[in-house]
Amino acid sequence: xxxxxxxxxxxxxxxxxxxxxxxxxxxxxxxxxxxxxxxxxxxxxxxxxxxxxxxxxxxxxxxxxxxxxxxxxxxxxxxxxxxxxxxxxxxxxxxxxxxxxxxxx
Numbered sequence: 001x002x003x004x005x006x007x008x009x010x011x012x013x014x015x016x017x018x019x020x021x022x023x024x025x026x027x028x029x030x031x032x033x034x035x036x037x038x039x040x041x042x043x044x045x046x047x048x049x050x051x052x053x054x055x056x057x058x059x060x061x062x063x064x065x066x067x068x069x070x071x072x073x074x075x076x077x078x079x080x081x082x083x084x085x086x087x088x089x090x091x092x093x094x095x096x097x098x099x100x101x102x103x104x105x
Contacts, residue, residue, distance in 0.1 A: 025103045026090045032103070033093025037062035059085055066092060 023029055034055070041047045041062055049058060063085045067074040072092045075084055097104055 023087075023090055023094060024105070026087065029090035029093050029103055030086045033089045033096075034059060034062065036093055036096065037066060037089060041065050056082055059089065063089065 038049055038058060042049065044065075046065055047061060059082065063072075063080075066072045066089075072088055075088065094104060
């Protein structure tokens with residue numbers, strides 16, 4: 001996965017491309033993280049998810065809630081995309097797991 005960074009130099013701007021390190025079990029961390037974040041949001045009383053809500057809608061909602069509650073660092077607004085939010089959520093969940101958990105190895 002790649003991300004773009006803008007840097008301004010006088011009147012011109014340059015774009016640098018840098019790679020975002022993919023986690024070893026990122027898909028599994030994301031799935032478990034989404035469930036954990038949804039549970040957090042519902043227990044907090046912030047939302048009632050409907051069976052018809054898509055995974056993308058749930059992801060966007062829990063990402064915004066975790067940013068609001070200062071549990072994760074926000075992405076620059078121009079970098080908020082499904083892939084980057086999935087990565088952020090996977091990182092957040094990986095930090096909730098105890099050392100030696102199977103998904104961390």
